[in-house]
Amino acid sequence: MLWQIMSISLSWTTHAILFQIFHMEKKIFLKGMQKYPLIVAVITQVFVLFFLRNLFVMTNTAITLWSFVFCQGLLSALLCQFVFKLPKWFIVISLLLPLFFSAAWTYLHISAGIYGIIFIILALTFSHTLKERVPLYLSNNTTHDSLKKIIAEQKAKKVLDLGSGLGGVVRALAAENVISHGVESAPMLWLVSSAQSLITRSGFIYRKNIWQTNLNDYDVIYAFLSPAIMEKLFLKVEEEMKPGSVFISNSFAVPSVKASEVRILDDGRKTQLYIYRR
Ligand SMILES: C[S@@+](CC[C@H](N)C(=O)[O-])C[C@H]1O[C@@H](n2cnc3c(N)ncnc32)[C@H](O)[C@@H]1O
Numbered sequence: 552m553l554w555q556i557m558s559i560s561l562s563w564t565t566h567a568i569l570f571q572i573f574h575m576e577k578k579i580f581l582k583g584m585q586k587y588p589l590i591v592a593v594i595t596q597v598f599v600l601f602f603l604r605n606l607f608v609m610t611n612t613a614i615t616l617w618s619f620v621f622c623q624g625l626l627s628a629l630l631c632q633f634v635f636k637l638p639k640w641f642i643v644i645s646l647l648l649p650l651f652f653s654a655a656w657t658y659l660h661i662s663a664g665i666y667g668i669i670f671i672i673l674a675l676t677f678s679h680t681l682k683e684r685v686p687l688y689l690s691n692n693t694t695h696d697s698l699k700k701i702i703a704e705q706k707a708k709k710v711l712d713l714g715s716g717l718g719g720v721v722r723a724l725a726a727e728n729v730i731s732h733g734v735e736s737a738p739m740l741w742l743v744s745s746a747q748s749l750i751t752r753s754g755f756i757y758r759k760n761i762w763q764t765n766l767n768d769y770d771v772i773y774a775f776l777s778p779a780i781m782e783k784l785f786l787k788v789e790e791e792m793k794p795g796s797v798f799i800s801n802s803f804a805v806p807s808v809k810a811s812e813v814r815i816l817d818d819g820r821k822t823q824l825y826i827y828r829r
Pocket residue numbers: 676679683685686687688689690712713714715716717718719720734735736737740759760761762774775776
């Protein structure tokens with residue numbers, strides 16, 4: 552019964568979506584899809600699951616779980632690649648997602664409540680990965696040292712880490728006798744990092760969105776985000792950062808803007824710091 556209700560609702564939703572798609576310009580459609588690739592990949596899996604399940608039921612085809620999982624992964628990967636034109640690594644995600652999901656379902660026997668709790672923790676931690684394609688990766692100690700050098704050269708008094716993650720940069724720079732702030736909007740990361748800042752009395756993390764943060768008060772602003780938002784972010788930097796201040800982007804250059812300086816760090820991944828002086 553539940554399957555039937557869900558199938559009917561999904562088939563109506565599919566009709567509505569297809570109607571929208573065919574009345575939309577291809578370019579706009581693809582741009583929309585590529586803006587939220589993870590959400591598109593997950594929704595694709597759900598649609599493919601219902602499509603295949605109904606197909607096999609209607610055609611009376613007996614199929615083993617693992618063959619189903621293979622078909623599910625393959626069809627989702629093909630749709631993500633050739634219809635929605637998502638980046639190549641979504642082929643791997645599309646193939647592995649149903650495999651891991653079915654393996655966990657079959658072998659781990661974890662209660663639904665635990666899955667729910669894990670899901671909530673992950674959602675509170677990685678909300679930006681879905682919305683803005685900014686995953687959580689952290690700056691290393693070599694980067695902290697290089698940033699300390701730059702703030703000393705700049706004689707900076709106030710510094711900001713845009714999207715401060717677990718707050719490592721904020722605390723490291725606070726040790727240099729500057730006012731060190733971070734903004735972080737993922738609730739779990741904000742909670743953990745602001746508690747650490749409070750306990751160690753080093754820096755302050757605001758629970759705020761980057762786009763609602765005023766940049767005009769800072770001498771040095773650091774960001775380690777994603778190529779997907781650099782162009783938009785730099786417009787904000789140009790509009791709000793004061794003359795003489797410095798914007799530093801770890802790893803991701805601003806497209807079509809020449810950096811004032813690029814520092815290549817002596818760490819394993821040869822981190823590149825793109826420095827834009829205002
Ligand atoms: C790659 S991590 C960098 C963490 C930290 N700055 C570091 O270098 O160690 C990017 C962080 O930015 C946060 N973030 C992404 N978009 C954001 C937004 N619009 N507002 C606030 N934080 C954001 C993410 O939640 C994530 O913690």
